[in-house]
Amino acid sequence: MSTEPLIRVVGLKKYFGDLKALDGIDLEIHKGEVTVIVGPSGSGKSTFLRSLNLLERPTEGEIYFEGVNILSPSANINLHRQKMGMVFQHFNLFPHMTILRNMTLAPVQLHKLTKQQAEEKALELLERVGLKDRANAYPSQLSGGQKQRIAIVRALCMNPDVMLFDEPTSALDPEMVGEVLDVMQNLAREGMTMIVVTHEMGFAREVSDRVIFMDEGRIVEEGSPAEFFSNPKNPRAKDFLSKVL
Amino acid sequence: MERLFQAIREWFINLAGKFQTDFIVDNRWRFLTNGLAVTLEVAFFAVILGIVIGFIVAIIRAGYDRSRDSAPVRRKKGRKRSGPVNLRALFSVAAWRRLGRGLFSFANWLCKVYLTVIRGTPVVLQLLIIYFVIFGSTNISKVFVAIVAFGINSGAYVAEIVRSGIMSIDQGQMEAGRSLGLNYIQTMWHIIIPQAFKNVLPALGNEFIVLLKETSVSGYIALEDLTKGGDIIRGRTFDAFLPLFAVAIIYLAIVMLLSYGVSRLERRLRSSEH
Numbered sequence: 001m002s003t004e005p006l007i008r009v010v011g012l013k014k015y016f017g018d019l020k021a022l023d024g025i026d027l028e029i030h031k032g033e034v035t036v037i038v039g040p041s042g043s044g045k046s047t048f049l050r051s052l053n054l055l056e057r058p059t060e061g062e063i064y065f066e067g068v069n070i071l072s073p074s075a076n077i078n079l080h081r082q083k084m085g086m087v088f089q090h091f092n093l094f095p096h097m098t099i100l101r102n103m104t105l106a107p108v109q110l111h112k113l114t115k116q117q118a119e120e121k122a123l124e125l126l127e128r129v130g131l132k133d134r135a136n137a138y139p140s141q142l143s144g145g146q147k148q149r150i151a152i153v154r155a156l157c158m159n160p161d162v163m164l165f166d167e168p169t170s171a172l173d174p175e176m177v178g179e180v181l182d183v184m185q186n187l188a189r190e191g192m193t194m195i196v197v198t199h200e201m202g203f204a205r206e207v208s209d210r211v212i213f214m215d216e217g218r219i220v221e222e223g224s225p226a227e228f229f230s231n232p233k234n235p236r237a238k239d240f241l242s243k244v245l
Numbered sequence: 246m247e248r249l250f251q252a253i254r255e256w257f258i259n260l261a262g263k264f265q266t267d268f269i270v271d272n273r274w275r276f277l278t279n280g281l282a283v284t285l286e287v288a289f290f291a292v293i294l295g296i297v298i299g300f301i302v303a304i305i306r307a308g309y310d311r312s313r314d315s316a317p318v319r320r321k322k323g324r325k326r327s328g329p330v331n332l333r334a335l336f337s338v339a340a341w342r343r344l345g346r347g348l349f350s351f352a353n354w355l356c357k358v359y360l361t362v363i364r365g366t367p368v369v370l371q372l373l374i375i376y377f378v379i380f381g382s383t384n385i386s387k388v389f390v391a392i393v394a395f396g397i398n399s400g401a402y403v404a405e406i407v408r409s410g411i412m413s414i415d416q417g418q419m420e421a422g423r424s425l426g427l428n429y430i431q432t433m434w435h436i437i438i439p440q441a442f443k444n445v446l447p448a449l450g451n452e453f454i455v456l457l458k459e460t461s462v463s464g465y466i467a468l469e470d471l472t473k474g475g476d477i478i479r480g481r482t483f484d485a486f487l488p489l490f491a492v493a494i495i496y497l498a499i500v501m502l503l504s505y506g507v508s509r510l511e512r513r514l515r516s517s518e519h
């Protein structure tokens with residue numbers, strides 16, 4: 001069973017009323033893979049990512065995570081979400097809690113770690129992203145780049161098997177993009193499975209194992225970054241690349 | 246001119262005499278102080294009861310509204326399940342889920358009925374019904390009845406305040422909590438409610454002020470609150486002016502004090518960042 005993918009998506013569709021946001025997505029994500037999803041605005045990238053941890057309920061299709069169909073009525077989604085970290089465009093830190101509490105809340109509440117273990121782990125993670133001295137600060141006292149680095153380590157505190165990123169640098173001032181991408185690159189190097197929606201083509205080219213191009217709710221091109229950037233086959237992908245590069 | 250002066254003088258002398266009979270004789274001022282204590286007691290505990298009820302109702306209502314947004318998975322008809330499934334486990338978990346959802350929408354319906362009835366009928370009537378019908382045959386403390394009645398009444402208004410407070414919290418907060426694996430209740434309790442509570446604190450202060458004045462109808466169940474206290478003095482001394490104005494001034498002073506507190510709180514909350 002070593003070839004069993006970490007995530008397997010079959011025929012995923014999502015409608016918002018009459019609007020078809022996802023139009024049949026099939027995809028396998030293997031352990032340790034870094035997948036970057038690109039595509040024009042409104043192509044369904046966010047909807048797809050948010051479907052993976054059921055922040056959006058798909059209308060149709062199947063999602064297997066670690067071999068379990070998480071859309072089956074008997075699946076406990078809260079349990080699966082503990083293994084899927086998510087990083088949002090707008091950070092979504094909890095403004096009424098210190099950084100340390102932001103990070104330790106979930107592992108302690110869900111009895112994954114004791115309070116002391118969680119704090120040790122949080123401090124260790126903070127050290128790795130160079131923010132140990134801000135442990136007792138509140139989110140409002142941090143810059144955008146710092147907030148996003150905290151959001152990443154907050155998710156890591158749960159020891160997830162996969163990390164989902166939805167445009168993690170799009171809300172940042174340009175000079176802060178680098179510090180967040182660095183953290184993500186290190187994470188990739190350590191072998192974390194990552195699915196990243198981003199407009200950062202440099203990151204896609206250098207860090208990812210695979211690039212997926214979405215258009216109108218479908219995956220229309222998929223390949224290694226080298227293939228994708230030098231020789232896109234789909235005309236829409238070509239058009240997209242000519243605009244962003 | 247002379248006669249006018251004389252009239253005013255007499256009026257004041259008269260007033261001093263009335264003050265004597267209204268408040269000093271037989272320690273009648275105690276009707277006011279005891280009444281004030283009752284009024285404050287009823288309003289204080291009623292607002293606490295109202296906040297508890299209001300939060301529960303608001304959480305149910307907000308949760309129901311949001312859960313309806315995410316439609317359930319539509320499944321293709323007649324598709325076979327792949328792989329071996331423990332049918333019994335599947336059945337039981339799914340059955341519990343269905344039961345949970347059923348209870349949830351029943352609770353939501355109950356909340357709606359509660360809000361409609363309480364906000365659609367006068368508070369005096371609610372007080373009378375609770376005293377004479379619900380607790381009718383039992384010998385029960387009137388203060389307790391008043392707290393229950395005004396608490397239940399206030400809960401309906403607090404619920405709407407809190408619901409708007411919950412709705413004003415960025416949806417991303419709920420998503421962040423849920424994405425970490427916290428369930429709905431845990432996310433509400435640790436993440437949404439503390440922020441919503443801070444946002445609605447001034448509105449809850451105003452609710453307390455409103456409630457304080459509303460308890461003045463407690464006399465309908467012969468509870469001796471501040472208003473009733475003034476009215477008792479009026480009945481004994483046959484002077485309406487001084488006792489009723491004294492009562493009015495006491496209410497006004499308390500309300501002004503509380504309003505000042507609320508606006509200070511509002512300013513403090515606005516300037517603090519977390």
Ligand SMILES: Nc1ncnc2c1ncn2[C@@H]1O[C@H](COP(=O)(O)OP(=O)(O)OP(=O)(O)O)[C@@H](O)[C@H]1O
Pocket residue numbers: 016019020021039040041042043044045046047048
């Ligand atoms: N909650 C929602 N209700 C209704 N329509 C939605 C909702 N969320 C997304 N959509 C629609 O679904 C389509 C796909 O949106 P999605 O956010 O997934 O695109 P995206 O590829 O992430 O775009 P962007 O690059 O702008 O973030 C869009 O047409 C969008 O308007």
Ligand SMILES: [Mg+2]
Pocket residue numbers: 045046047167
């Ligand atoms: Mg998006």
